[in-house]
Amino acid sequence: MPKFTRRATIAMSAAAAMLFTPATLAQNAAATSNDLPPEGAIEARRGLMRSVNAILQEIRTVTPADLDEVGVYDLQQRYLAIGGMLRALPYLFPAGSDLPEPAIAAGGNPSIATPAVWTDFPTLVALAEAAADIAFAASIAPQEELAEQVRTLRSGCTACHSIFMEYRVADFGAPVEGPVPLP
Secondary structure, three states: OOOOOHHHHHHHHHHHHHOOOHHHHHHHHHOOHHHOOHHHHHHHHHHHHHHHHHHHHHHOOOOHHHHHHHOHHHHHHHHHHHHHHHHHHHHHOOOOOOOOOHHHHOOOOOOOEOOHHHHOHHHHHHHHHHHHHHHHHHHOOOHHHHOOHHHHHHHHHHHHHHHHEOOEOOOOOOEOOOOOOOO
16 A cells, blocks of 8 residues: 655645745746746746656555545645645746757756747646646545546646647657657
């Protein structure tokens, strides 16, 4: 039976600490690109997504039979943390944080966000909020459905990633053709 690991618990705690209040989100939406350096924005959103993924990896191993051991409350809290992180995510894409391939040569990491992030920001916000709403709804789902909600949440992730994320072959940095399903 799965147990939540210390790594995912730390990721969830860190994510909860970085959640934004509505006032902060509004302030960040109006901020200029000078407020958050592009490299910092890229690392912040990667860290946030790594935290989301660590929590999702654990949730997806839980079966309805495991809920007594794992604890319904712990599972609900993980869904809530994911929802909060997804609600904040779009605001980690300030103008100028779309570093191109030459960033690799300069020792930096390029953004794997597609140009659509900056040309169709309202859709990014809408999809992130929809995925956050799925996570929030999962947190209050009936106990017998709680473990299965991860599939629905993954579909929200895939909808956003298919438009706003460029997948790369890890070893070579080459773009991958077409959408890649999430694990």
